[in-house]
Each structure stands twice: as C-alpha cells, then as structure tokens.
Amino acid sequence: MRPVHSPLSADVDPRLRVHSTEPLVGGPPLPLLRRHFVTSNDLFYVRNHGPVPLVDPAAYQLEISGLVHTPLRLSLAELRDRFPRHSVTATLMCAGNRRNELAQVAPTPGEVPWGADGIGNAEWGGVRLGDVLAAAGVGDDARHVAFGGVDQVTRHGETFGFGGSIPRDKALGAEVLLADSMNGAPLSPVHGYPVRVVVPGYLGARSVKWLARIHAQRDPSDNYFQSKAYRLFSPSVTADTVRWEDGLMLGENPINSVICTPEAGASVPAGRCVVQGYALAGGDRRVARVEVSADGGRTWSRAKLTEGERWSWEFWEIELDLAPGTELVARAWDTASNTQPERLETVWNFKGYMNNAWHRVRLDVR
Amino acid sequence: MRPVHSPLSADVDPRLRVHSTEPLVGGPPLPLLRRHFVTSNDLFYVRNHGPVPLVDPAAYQLEISGLVHTPLRLSLAELRDRFPRHSVTATLMCAGNRRNELAQVAPTPGEVPWGADGIGNAEWGGVRLGDVLAAAGVGDDARHVAFGGVDQVTRHGETFGFGGSIPRDKALGAEVLLADSMNGAPLSPVHGYPVRVVVPGYLGARSVKWLARIHAQRDPSDNYFQSKAYRLFSPSVTADTVRWEDGLMLGENPINSVICTPEAGASVPAGRCVVQGYALAGGDRRVARVEVSADGGRTWSRAKLTEGERWSWEFWEIELDLAPGTELVARAWDTASNTQPERLETVWNFKGYMNNAWHRVRLDVR
Numbered sequence: 250m251r252p253v254h255s256p257l258s259a260d261v262d263p264r265l266r267v268h269s270t271e272p273l274v275g276g277p278p279l280p281l282l283r284r285h286f287v288t289s290n291d292l293f294y295v296r297n298h299g300p301v302p303l304v305d306p307a308a309y310q311l312e313i314s315g316l317v318h319t320p321l322r323l324s325l326a327e328l329r330d331r332f333p334r335h336s337v338t339a340t341l342m343c344a345g346n347r348r349n350e351l352a353q354v355a356p357t358p359g360e361v362p363w364g365a366d367g368i369g370n371a372e373w374g375g376v377r378l379g380d381v382l383a384a385a386g387v388g389d390d391a392r393h394v395a396f397g398g399v400d401q402v403t404r405h406g407e408t409f410g411f412g413g414s415i416p417r418d419k420a421l422g423a424e425v426l427l428a429d430s431m432n433g434a435p436l437s438p439v440h441g442y443p444v445r446v447v448v449p450g451y452l453g454a455r456s457v458k459w460l461a462r463i464h465a466q467r468d469p470s471d472n473y474f475q476s477k478a479y480r481l482f483s484p485s486v487t488a489d490t491v492r493w494e495d496g497l498m499l500g501e502n503p504i505n506s507v508i509c510t511p512e513a514g515a516s517v518p519a520g521r522c523v524v525q526g527y528a529l530a531g532g533d534r535r536v537a538r539v540e541v542s543a544d545g546g547r548t549w550s551r552a553k554l555t556e557g558e559r560w561s562w563e564f565w566e567i568e569l570d571l572a573p574g575t576e577l578v579a580r581a582w583d584t585a586s587n588t589q590p591e592r593l594e595t596v597w598n599f600k601g602y603m604n605n606a607w608h609r610v611r612l613d614v615r
Numbered sequence: 616m617r618p619v620h621s622p623l624s625a626d627v628d629p630r631l632r633v634h635s636t637e638p639l640v641g642g643p644p645l646p647l648l649r650r651h652f653v654t655s656n657d658l659f660y661v662r663n664h665g666p667v668p669l670v671d672p673a674a675y676q677l678e679i680s681g682l683v684h685t686p687l688r689l690s691l692a693e694l695r696d697r698f699p700r701h702s703v704t705a706t707l708m709c710a711g712n713r714r715n716e717l718a719q720v721a722p723t724p725g726e727v728p729w730g731a732d733g734i735g736n737a738e739w740g741g742v743r744l745g746d747v748l749a750a751a752g753v754g755d756d757a758r759h760v761a762f763g764g765v766d767q768v769t770r771h772g773e774t775f776g777f778g779g780s781i782p783r784d785k786a787l788g789a790e791v792l793l794a795d796s797m798n799g800a801p802l803s804p805v806h807g808y809p810v811r812v813v814v815p816g817y818l819g820a821r822s823v824k825w826l827a828r829i830h831a832q833r834d835p836s837d838n839y840f841q842s843k844a845y846r847l848f849s850p851s852v853t854a855d856t857v858r859w860e861d862g863l864m865l866g867e868n869p870i871n872s873v874i875c876t877p878e879a880g881a882s883v884p885a886g887r888c889v890v891q892g893y894a895l896a897g898g899d900r901r902v903a904r905v906e907v908s909a910d911g912g913r914t915w916s917r918a919k920l921t922e923g924e925r926w927s928w929e930f931w932e933i934e935l936d937l938a939p940g941t942e943l944v945a946r947a948w949d950t951a952s953n954t955q956p957e958r959l960e961t962v963w964n965f966k967g968y969m970n971n972a973w974h975r976v977r978l979d980v981r
Contacts, residue, residue, distance in 0.1 A: 501951035585867035586969040
C-alpha cells in the first residue's frame with residue numbers, strides 16, 4: 250500500500266468543486282448533479298480523511314475477525330469467487346452535506362464547507378456483507394459489525410485507519426455490499442479501490458473505503474470517526490463544552506430535500522420556470538412528498554416525483570411562477586410522516602452534521 | 616357475535632376523558648398517563664370506530680387466507696396451542712393524537728378532538744404473526760398482510776369490518792403479535808377481545824382489534840381505513856379538493872414529544888419545577904434526545920430520558936426555572952436525526968393526523 254500524495258488524479262473531474270485537496274474533498278455543481286439519476290463516477294462526491302492509499306490488488310487481504318466462529322482472510326480473488334455477485338443502486342450522502350448554510354447561524358470551525366453537493370447515487374456491484382459474515386459465522390453476542398480502512402488518518406497526534414460500525418441487523422441486510430465496482434467500472438482509488446463497504450440509508454461515513462478489516466463485536470466502533478466525530482450534538486453544545494459521549498451516534502439519514510436548479514443567485518427571467526431537485530429519506534423509508542414554495546414559505550405546491558428507487562434519492566420537478574424577489578424553498582416528508590424542520594437554528598450543531606432544514610434558494614429574477 | 620350498544624362497560628375507567636361514546640373514544644388525563652411507564656388497562660386510550668363486538672370465544676375462528684400455500688381456520692384454542700407464546704412491551708398511538716392543537720390553524724371537521732392522550736404503553740402477550748404466517752406458508756408474491764375485524768363500522772352508507780394492512784417485511788418481524796393479553800389480563804372487549812394485532816412502531820390503526828381475518832396479498836388493503844382514512848395530505852388539501860389516492864398511506868410514526876406535567880393552564884408557583892413528558896419515535900428508531908424550553912423556544916435544555924424500551928415510548932424529565940408568562944415547549948430527535956417541525960401550520964392536514972409540531976404548554980405561573 251502506497252499513499253498517493255497527489256490526490257487530484259485523472260479520475261477526478263475538473264468540474265468537481267474541490268473543498269480541500271489534502272485530504273481530497275469535493276462535489277459537483279448542483280445543476281450537473283441533478284442532470285442524471287445515476288451520478289457518473291467522475292462527478293461523484295469525494296470525502297476522504299487522509300491521503301488516498303494505492304492498494305496492490307495482488308497483495309490485498311480482507312480480514313474478518315472478532316465474534317465469529319471462523320475468522321477469515323480473503324484475497325480479492327477469493328472474495329469474488331466464493332460469494333455470489335449482487336448490485337444495488339444506492340445514494341450515499343456525507344453527514345456534512347449542506348453544512349455551509351449553517352454558517353448563517355454560527356461558524357462550524359475546521360469543518361468542510363459542503364454545499365448540497367456532498368451526495369451521489371451509483372450502481373454498486375460486489376458481494377453481500379451478509380454472505381461474507383455467514384461464511385465466518387457471526388456469534389449471537391455480536392451486536393455490531395465494524396469496518397476498518399487501509400488508509401492512514403491523523404487526528405490529535407494519532408494515526409489510524411478510518412473506521413466505523415453498523416448494527417448487526419443492518420449488516421445482514423441484503424442491500425449492504427462489499428463493493429468493488431461503481432457504475433460498472435472498478436472502484437477508482439479515490440472511491441475506495443479495491444473494495445469499499447456500501448451501507449444504503451446510512452450516513453456516508455459508514456461506507457468505509459479501502460476496506461481492510463471487518464470485526465464482529467459487542468459494542469459500536471470506538472474508532473475516532475464514530476466515538477467522537479460523526480455525532481450529533483444539541484445546538485447549545487460547542488467544541489469547548491462538548492462531552493463526546495453525549496452526542497447521538499449518527500446512523501440513518503433524516504428526511505431532506507434540496508433545490509438544484511435554478512442554482513442560488515442565478516439570473517432567471519420572471520414567469521414560468523422549471524425547478525428541479527433531489528430528496529432523500531433515511532433507513533428503509535422513502536420520500537413520500539416534496540413541496541416547493543416560490544414565496545419564501547408562505548404558499549406551497551406539490552412537486553412531481555420523477556425518478557426514485559428503494560435505496561436511492563428521489564428526483565423531483567415542478568413548474569412555478571417566479572417574480573422578482575423570489576425565494577424558493579423546498580421541504581419533504583418521508584413514509585413515516587417525518588418532515589424537515591423549518592429553521593437552521595433548530596438543526597445547527599458545532600460539527601455541522603445532518604442539516605435538513607428547509608432548503609432556501611434566493612434567485613435574481615428579472 | 617353481539618355488538619355491545621352500551622360501550623361504557625365496567626372496564627372503562629371513569630377517569631378517562633371520553634371524546635365520544637358511540638363509538639367509544641377516550642384517553643386519560645396527561646398527568647395520570649405519565650405516572651406509569653406501563654399504562655394500566657383501564658387508563659389505556661380507546662379509539663373504536665363502531666359498536667364494541669362481544670365475541671363468543673367458543674365460536675371464534677381466525678381465518679388466514681389469500682396468497683398462502685395452506686389457508687387456515689384457527690379456533691382460539693388452536694391459536695394458543697399451535698404457536699409459542701411471546702410478549703412485547705409496545706406503545707400504540709392513534710394517528711389523531713394531538714389533533715386538537717391543529718384547530719389553532721384551521722378546523723378538522725368531523726374528527727375526534729384528541730389531546731395528547733391518544734397513546735398508551737402495554738405489555739402485550741400472544742403469538743407472533745410471523746409464526747402463524749409461516750404455518751400458512753406465505754407466497755413470494757404476497758407483499759402485504761391485511762387484517763379485518765369482526766366489528767361492523769358504517770361509513771358513507773356501507774357497513775364493513777375495520778381493516779388495514781402492513782408490508783410483508785414488517786408482518787414477519789418478531790415484534791408483531793396476535794395478542795390475547797394486555798398487561799397479563801385477557802383483552803377486554805373495548806381493547807379487542809379475544810385477539811387483536813399489535814404492530815409496534817406503526818400508527819395504532821394497523822393494530823386491528825377483534826381480529827377475524829388475515830389475508831396475504833399483493834397490494835395494500837383497500838379497506839376504507841387504509842385507502843381513504845388514515846392518509847396524510849398536504850396542508851393545502853381540504854375535504855372538498857381531496858383526491859384520496861394522493862395521500863400518503865400512514866405507516867410508521869414520526870418523531871414526537873409531549874409535555875404531560877404540569878398540564879396546560881395549570882397554576883404553578885414561580886421557580887424550580889419538574890417537567891415530565893413522553894416521546895415516541897416510529898418504526899424501529901429510538902428517541903435520541905428531548906429538549907425543553909421554558910421561554911417559548913428561545914433557549915433549550917436537554918431533558919433526561921428516564922425510562923424507555925425498544926418498542927415503547929421514552930419517558931423524560933427535566934427541572935426548569937419557571938417565570939410568569941412561561942410557555943413550555945418540547946421537541947425531540949430520533950436516532951435517524953429526524954426532529955419535529957416547529958409550527959402547526961407545517962403539519963396541519965384536514966384529517967388531523969400525525970401532528971408532531973413542537974409541543975407547547977402555557978402555564979399560569981404566579
């Protein structure tokens with residue numbers, strides 16, 4: 250394994266808006282993102298936490314250990330040969346998606362200033378995590394399945410692989426893959442070559458890239474990125490007052506919706522305008538309804554859901570009359586009748602996670 | 616089966632606030648409700664839609680039919696003898712819980728004016744629906760499991776048994792029971808004697824009482840109470856403009872929280888006061904955090920979660936300083952980072968379902 254210290258490799262499209270180069274973090278402009286239901290690999294958002302590891306496929310080994318009857322070490326060929334192949338079209342979203350809006354309330358220092366671009370939808374191919382766990386024989390006392398990456402991340406003076414865990418029941422779900430392909434192509438280095446986890450319905454951070462280790466265990470992962478980062482705190486908690494154990498360990502995504510086009514600040518003529526966006530429900534819930542306002546939230550119209558799949562985002566579209574001074578607003582409901590909170594103040598948290606306040610876009614209507 | 620036309624039988628506690636006597640609908644005062652984590656049978660809310668049927672246990676038969684390999688007819692004794700016994704402590708909530716607050720926005724004509732009393736938590740005993748379905752052998756094409764009651768409800772000139780369905784995956788969950796006992800006692804007539812369904816995490820309407828029929832089928836139930844009632848519409852839809860097929864078929868409950876004590880309008884002395892309430896997350900999610908404001912929502916404190924179980928509500932408590940003019944407000948987050956919408960206007964719908972706006976209680980602080 251050699252880390253690549255120049256991460257802007259050929260597979261990163263120049264149209265990505267790069268929020269950080271080391272580690273590589275970036276996402277596509279929203280109108281581009283909304284153009285195709287399945288995001289192309291080169292426009293798929295990247296959220297890395299350290300240098301991109303270049304893994305030698307011949308030397309690669311995946312270790313399955315912990316509370317299992319038969320610990321395993323699998324080469325890439327063994328992983329592919331021993332288990333049936335499956336695919337799932339699934340949306341992954343960074344927990345920091347839409348973070349930049351939170352700056353209107355208060356800063357979230359040291360965090361990536363994501364717009365609504367930290368999201369993408371791909372067809373993932375690989376083997377089921379559940380099949381691999383069945384081969385290892387998971388003990389009854391294993392309530393969580395933890396993942397560890399090959400990558401080397403440094404936080405607070407310590408260097409370690411990125412990691413996290415999901416509950417056992419989720420890990421055994423047919424939708425959770427150990428993926429080696431993305432939209433029919435092998436994973437690129439920035440997306441986790443040769444193998445990554447794909448956990449549909451959960452925050453992106455659990456879809457660990459450059460997967461090295463699977464560990465069945467009693468408790469959730471104690472990796473920094475689960476025990477401290479990727480936790481949700483009350484709006485009143487700050488970096489100075491935080492007690493990490495008080496934070497909600499993030500898991501399933503909350504209901505969310507985003508206006509992609511017209512983009513914020515766009516100049517558009519007054520009159521009829523097609524507004525398009527995406528919405529996402531978490532866990533195994535679906536998006537039930539999207540409403541859009543062209544007057545800052547006073548009146549609402551129901552958007553048409555144009556394309557969706559069980560583990561994917563929902564694309565929506567609506568034609569609205571735009572007048573000068575228009576502020577577009579979007580809000581969605583999921584199949585469990587959850588809807589989005591109205592104000593950024595409600596969801597603000599010092600790490601800037603899971604912003605699902607109503608999405609507002611100011612336009613320059615002439 | 617004889618309908619009871621005087622439903623205020625001995626098992627209805629006189630402390631229940633009766634919203635309607637025919638059909639019987641009522642719930643307990645909130646301070647009483649909050650006193651015990653497990654609600655006593657006589658204080659458990661009742662939401663019936665027709666006369667209470669009095670079922671002869673010797674003649675009772677449960678029919679399992681539809682897309683099954685072996686249709687079954689089970690007597691009460693067969694149901695009890697053929698399947699292992701299980702219990703689950705689970706909260707049921709009427710989809711109309713908290714409806715009366717919505718009148719602040721606009722009326723919801725013809726609907727029961729529930730306060731926050733349409734909810735209760737009990738230990739249910741019986742057999743697993745999944746075990747009964749396994750005995751019948753559910754076909755692969757059965758995506759939904761429908762229930763029908765013995766009761767006779769009249770709507771729009773037609774008389775039929777109350778009914779509804781849940782998705783197959785939910786029906787096979789270990790938590791879904793065909794219950795014949797409630798807190799160790801046989802079900803009383805108003806709660807569904809001799810057998811009712813208990814579907815934890817879903818709106819109460821799917822926990823069909825006086826169960827007569829289980830039907831495995833391709834599509835959701837076309838019973839009135841699923842195809843028309845118990846659907847969620849946009850705030851802009853009214854009884855005059857409704858197209859029933861546009862409504863979200865209710866299923867899992869959304870995140871919710873309620874202040875039980877002090878009760879709205881209570882006279883309390885200024886100074887420290889213990890505030891108590893309940894919170895409920897839907898599906899298999901849990902309540903992650905409850906916050907309470909003593910100043911109408913300007914500042915918030917985190918309440919202590921004092922008691923909860925996987926399929927039950929969460930009891931919470933907090934000590935706050937109350938000043939004259941105090942408005943208490945509660946809001947909660949679930950483990951999927953969903954939180955409650957702030958305003959009643961956002962959730963208002965003409966049927967008055969699933970109000971989960973921030974719960975506000977005005978007190979008379981002296």
